Amino acid sequence: MEQLIEQMKVILGTNFGLYFKAHTFHWNVEGPDFAQYHGFLGDFYESVFDQTDSIAEHIRALNSYAPTTLARMMELSKVQDIVAIPSPLIMMSELAQDNDKYIMELRTGIALADAADEPAVGNFLQDILDAHQKHGWMLKSFTR
Ligand SMILES: [Fe+2]
Numbered sequence: 001m002e003q004l005i006e007q008m009k010v011i012l013g014t015n016f017g018l019y020f021k022a023h024t025f026h027w028n029v030e031g032p033d034f035a036q037y038h039g040f041l042g043d044f045y046e047s048v049f050d051q052t053d054s055i056a057e058h059i060r061a062l063n064s065y066a067p068t069t070l071a072r073m074m075e076l077s078k079v080q081d082i083v084a085i086p087s088p089l090i091m092m093s094e095l096a097q098d099n100d101k102y103i104m105e106l107r108t109g110i111a112l113a114d115a116a117d118e119p120a121v122g123n124f125l126q127d128i129l130d131a132h133q134k135h136g137w138m139l140k141s142f143t144r
Contacts, residue, residue: 004112004121005064011109011125012055012066013076014102019048021079021098025091037088044095044135051128058121078105092142099136103129 026041056066067073074081078101086094106129113122 001116004116004118005059005062007109007112008055008059008062009067010076011105012059013073014078014105015048015052015055016073017077017079018098018102019045019052021082022048022095028085029088029091031088033088058124089143092139096136096139099132099139103132103136
């Protein structure tokens with residue numbers, strides 16, 4: 001159970017890192033296809049942020065506490081910050097790689113939920129995994 005709780009915290013941090021990075025790309029993207037990228041990134045960050053509250057509340061339901069500082073969230077996140085503002089296609093390839101990292105952490109969480117006999121947590125993570133496999137297809141389609 002401890003491993004599942006720790007993994008849920010990694011998933012929360014990674015979710016938040018991915019959300020924040022996508023939101024900054026939504027703000028800063030430039031170029032002839034601005035409207036298309038700005039809109040796509042807007043939908044993407046909203047969808048990622050929609051999960052944040054439920055992930056944290058699942059941690060509470062597992063009788064642990066959610067992180068209380070941004071520093072701790074970023075320590076938990078598998079998504080690295082990016083200081084420079086990249087070109088739109090690099091933004092998409094960056095997010096595709098980060099999305100893959102999130103998928104890996106979700107898969108680990110599903111396996112740990114199964115091992116801990118917590119099927120409701122596993123089902124919750126599976127729904128997020130399903131959404132992010134679809135996001136992965138879209139993000140990768142920009143750079144093919
Ligand atoms: Fe906006």
